[in-house]
Amino acid sequence: MIRPKRSELSRYLRTETVGGSLLLVSAAIALVWANSAWSGAYVDLRDFQVGPSALHLHLSLGSWAQDGLLAVFFFVAGLELKRELVVGELADRKKALLPIIAAVAGVVTPALIAIAVGWGTPGIDTAWAIPVATDIAFALGVLALTGSRIPASARVFLLSLAVVDDLLAIVIIATVFTASIAFGWLLAAIACAAAYAYAQHRRITTAWLYVPLALLTWYSVHTAGIHATLAGITLGLLTRVRPDPGEDEAPATRLEHRIQPWSAGLCVPIFALFAAGVPLGGDVLGSLLTDRLTLAIMLGLLVGKVVGIFGVSWVAIRLGIATKPRNLGFRDMFALSVLGAIGFTVSLLVAELALEGDEQDKAKAAVLVTSLAASLIGSALLLRRGRAHRARAHETGDDRARSVVNDDNGGATT
Template identity: 50%
Template sequence: MSAPRNKQDRQAFGRLSLPERTFVANALRTETVGGVLLLVAAIAALVWSNIPALHHSYEAVSDFHLGPGALGLDLSIEHWAADGLLAVFFFVAGIELKRELVAGDLRDPKAAALPVVAALCGMATPALVYVVVNAIGGGSMSGWAVPTATDIAFALAVLAVIGTSLPSALRAFLLTLAVVDDLFAILIIAVFFTDDLNFAALGGAFLGLAVFWLLLRKRVRGWYIYVPLALAIWGLMYNSGVHATIAGVAMGLMLRCHREEGEEQSPGEHIEHLVRPLSAGLAVPLFALFSAGVAVSGGAIGDVFTKPETLGVVLGLVLGKAVGIFGGTWLTARFTKASLSDELAWPDVFAVASLAGIGFTVSLLIGELAFTDDPLLTDEIKAAVLMGSLIAAVISSVLLKIRNAKYRALYETENRDEDLDGIPDIYEQDKPEYHLRMAEIYERKAAEHRRLAQVAAGAGGEDERPA
């Protein structure tokens, strides 16, 4: 007869292990800062492109070309931001995915089932919503993939702005969901948005990746080796017709993300720690600055809700994401007989699912790829992404604020450290030495209170003073 499973193992959104909790906290802290910068960049782009006196300068800067034309890299600033800087973002996404596969939630198929199914449903449902809307309205099916992506940095920026103390389990779910979401977004870009292939350049890119992998296996060190090689791989991938960000993902996945004996960090964790600030603090905000500059007049906003392509994007992000992720999570929990954590309720899951409807960075990128032959529709799709993300942010903010008092209590419980040993008490409660240490602390506090009471009553003598 097999041993009964621990209740924690049967719970969806149960408490994280301490190492995983620490990693998630550090990762989300950087993403939150990056999300705030992303928000600032998006607002700056809207202001810059919508003030009549500045509009032409925005277009002039966005369209300014630079780069070696002989290598096929004479690109506009906007193009460099989308194909070049976002490769850094996807490089970090590749490392995150590799870490999740070897050391995070995705290494265990049972634990991985919930975020993977939720992410798949959270991508399929928005695409289905878009297709249905455009089938009824007679619009273009080219943008079906636009509302499928979640922007974790923007979502965390919303959490930072509204000040909600979201429990670590829900934050970890959001992060894991976004990692899986990024993986499938990468596959969509690679499969559906690849131009005519240049097999010579593609072969050169694969050869460069093989050399990159071999150097890693041989434990060769030195940024002066890897950075030029990475740039060469990126340039070859760009010229091959495959979207250049795929090169970043591939190199990220090749890094070793498990720790060996005596290591405080794996090479992947170390490089991610170095590169993530560059991605969150520079690459993604600059992409937003040169991609979010669309006209936001009353007429343009009204058009978002009248054209089938743009309406499909808005409904996909707002409705499709929330229903897809919530439905996928509920079905997975239902058919795996997993129960929701005692401290949470299903409306909490729906609120987080609504938050995932913020699909800024990758949605803007896919919007540009889907309608390259129609610049006007591209701008309208961008406006739809902004509007859908804004609506999703407002809805999720209201839902999360309603439960914020409960979240704050959970957050305080998760972080309480009465014995000041740097480890939250909730992770030590099953240890006998913890209870002994806590008893000693409470006894010292009680003795101090008794002594202070005696002093206040004048029974302590002249030499007694409160500590």
């Protein structure tokens, strides 16, 4: 038996799918804890403040998870986006065009629907940004569990779409939720990022330089008044992804190998533990279908993502602007677009930035309910498409070819 070398894409998918499972467990624990007799302990833990006051870093544990741990998550997303742009699927303009178009439409359409539904309601001026993001770990986790018979190109399409989606979400966070900017600290952040890029150009490899530079960049961005996750994705995009002659692997690959398991297995689940603890008593659940703000978020996610991702992709393919992924049918793409409605991590982050008090709890509940609905509907569609692919493979006697296609998700060929 010969086991081929596992690709970077398949390794990324496996790590993110495990992280997706841990994410679900953390969210479930948070919901149960926040609605139990020990809810006070949950709130006390989330709001417990640590850190040096002199450096303006005396933050709650929930804020550290939001500003610090998610910066690691977005650093990994930046590494993957850079790799896809330079040496991956997005490096081919024809292949890159469709997921980029789908990602942009999947951000714009939910925002427009949310604004249209919630127009005139308090908080919609910032809450429109809540349904724009797709959760990479959650969506890939659902795909891994229920889409094993779907062609490997589905995973490439969903991953490429999600990383571009996250980049757009970070741009929105940096622009919409920055009330004022301390320009001195902004210049310091730019200088640190430039030093990081120069060190990459000079092929410096020591962590004794990069770790302090990364921490200084994060601190400068945070102190400048810009959401600190921007530091993560910026440094990820500045990391070199092409290996030099004689170099076993590029810095981006080494960093992904070391950091991504911590990001997917620790950082994101801890953030979910502090962000998903929504009290569901009172009128929180009852108002989901009557409150215009929560309706705007739910329709923005579930309808906006599907219409934006699938509808615009269908039009782009029909007009010849972009090409359909190999072995992927329109029904497969529709199922994937439903997975795009799983907002979760970034949507919960935006809800915390956009709203306060009861409105924030309602918005988070809307994100959780819609993400659950999207995962269940998407799973059902993927299982149905999987049976169709399996039947077609049996009809053509192409089971062996199918196993080779599915090997990109971590299987072995013989």
